[in-house]
Amino acid sequence: MTGTQDDWSVLMRAANGGDARAYSRLLHLVTPVLRGIVRARGRAFSAEAQEDIVQDVLLAIHLKRHTWREDSPVKPWLYAIARYKVIDAFRARGQQVQVPIEDFADVLPAEPQADPTERSDALKILGQLDSRSAELLKAVGLDGADAGETGRRLGMSEGAVRVALHRALKRLAELRERQVS
């Protein structure tokens, strides 16, 4: 696994500098590792609940990405967030766990199982958001539209879309937090 940490740190630095592709790549690299951890620790959960926890961690990484110092390695920071959110998610779902996540390398990365959270579930969760936020997340996440395109579709400026998207993600995280705790 040598080199991985540098790669992740480099990607994260680029991401914080505004490089969305580097950021997307980083999240795609981290996700199977997170999934492996959650699956190894949370066997009692359905595949759907496991994937929910993975998403909780990803949202937390995203909304707290400014708490990483660029001059420090990214992995201890990522571990700490993953450990906190995984323990939190397990506790909220009524299971006490020991989560010694010393090294992600100990865990086999896992691929998603045959899509546990299909589009219908996506729509169900989005349905709990206000309609503007839900529409934004649908456009950007499910349809892959960019901010300008989404803005034209929803009659908003590009800047307004950016702010509203950020708010929508924060609200999504809060909603999920409330739902499980």
Added chain:
Amino acid sequence: MRTDDLIRALAADKVQPASVGSRLALLPLALLVAGGLLLGIIGIRPDLGAALMAPVTALKNLLPLALGLVALILAVRLARPGVSVPVAGLVVFPLVAAALFAYGLTQMQMADWGRGLMGRTAAFCVPAIVLTALLPLVAAMRAMRAGASTDPQRSGALTGLACGALATAIYALHCNEDNPLFFVTWYGLAILIVAGIGAILGRRLLRW
């Protein structure tokens, strides 16, 4: 929502969240308002300059100031996941306070210890400090919410400790009770009360 869709939405979000540091800019303002209000009502002791020449009285002012700044720095550091924070180092402060207290005992007849401890203003001092700390505590807690402490209760306690100690440093500009038996006891109690409030608030407010 499928995980790939979530990642796409996350990568599209370019808004940089506010940092703890930038939000802490409101803390000095809150201290100024709360401290200004307190001192505006009860005043600064007229002999402050002369009183600070005595080492014990200087420590009465400097110790809470130093504790407040150190606790604040630790709280800010603890808001970063994966960073180890030397909280145990804080033990220096109660040790110095205990030494001051012991010194105070040696300066009085045993029969006078009770009088020295109670002073004249204990019943006013503690609530005054706690009330002064509340507005700064709100400002600091709000800033800490931008962080990501993996120990919300401890972060809240440190934030409360910082605000309680800084409020005490302001109150000490007014207070003319220079007996360590008095100020170690009552300042200490007031600071611990605010730290306790911070811990309780932190448990609720600093989760993420």
